[in-house]
Amino acid sequence: MKKIIHVHSDNKFIHDSERYTDESFINEIMILDSKNSSNKEYHNKALFYEPIPDNLNKILAVANSADALVIYNLDFFKSQIVNRVDKRVKIIWRFFGTELYSRKPHLYLSTKSKSFFVSRIVKSKVKSTFPFFFHYEKSFYRAIKRSDAITCTFKDEYEHLTRHWNHLPTLIPLASEHHRNYSSKIDFKLDYPKKNIVVIGNSRAFYNNHLDSLELVQRSKHAQKLNIKVLFNYGTENTYTHEVRKRAKLAGVELIDSFIAPNKFIDFYGPVAAFINNSYRQLALGNVFMALHKGVKVYLNSKNPTYQWLEGEGLYIYNMEILENDLKTGQVYLAKSEIEHNLKGLKKLKEGQSKSDFTLQVLELLNE
Structure with missing residues (x-):
């Protein structure tokens, strides 16, 4: 031993x-x-x-x-x-x-x-x-x-x-099978359709490039019909985060500042339609997997290796470049067939x- x-x-x-x-x-x-x-x-x-x-x-x-x-x-x-x-x-x-x-x-x-x-x-x-x-x-x-x-x-x-x-x-x-966010039996009986909730980022970390995402939200009239939230409940406060707070307020976006206990966060993405992460680096992998497991439409920057990996594995992962159009048209939901496809892809990934x-x-x- x-x-x-x-x-x-x-x-x-x-x-x-x-x-x-x-x-x-x-x-x-x-x-x-x-x-x-x-x-x-x-x-x-x-x-x-x-x-x-x-x-x-x-x-x-x-x-x-x-x-x-x-x-x-x-x-x-x-x-x-x-x-x-x-x-x-x-x-x-x-x-x-x-x-x-x-x-x-x-x-x-x-x-x-x-x-x-x-x-x-x-x-x-x-x-x-x-x-x-x-x-x-x-x-x-x-x-x-x-x-x-x-x-x-x-x-x-x-x-x-x-x-x-x-x-x-x-x-x-x-x-992959150890990953606690999808290590349990995959549930193919998800509630559908989703609510109109869209989540941006995973924290105050500047790697989220929040300001670009918020600008897209501000430019979209349809976004006003969506319940958009920014996960902002941990990380250092600085001039960048102050500006994010300011822009979020102008865009009518809710900032989630309070701590979410792990046992409650497991269900956080249940009603969420879309998760947006504009990071150029691998970031918030736990959030990405949790979102996919809950049937959420995930938007990542094409520069992010996570985007390249998951797309290469055949999962439905969406490029930030189409986000503005999807916000304008309200196409921020996965079809049920796409959800089931991603769940099968996660299972295959786990076994691989x-x-x-x-x-x-x-x-x-x-x-x-």
């Missing part, structure tokens, strides 16, 4: 370690945080260390007992662990997105969004061009080279990343990327 230590710093994603549940693995959880009310359920199930320099040697002593570390979100402190752990220990990087996308934001922001982040974009370009001048950047890119594998949900995203970043480790695709395939690839890596 192989011992795997899962290194987390965000409680929301600790459940992701369950992907490695198998008789071949001994799994341990390490949380880089102090014990508090938000992680109470793990107080007796995980090792806790605050991510401070004084604890680094203690963490390494534990990490060196493992056959592999799974690093969830490769930040600066975790980069130090990766760079100093014994070379015998395999490193699997659970890619979150922000680690790389935040380093080249100019690739993922629309012209409207870029105008709010000129200084950030300039700084990121300098750091990307001359990373060896910046301690944090040197440590991060060294950790990437040290990593033995990276896990992403789909190959299209990995191929996109390799076009913009060098020295990425080998890909191990994540098992199995947990057993994922486990086998991890074992092969650990046995090298």
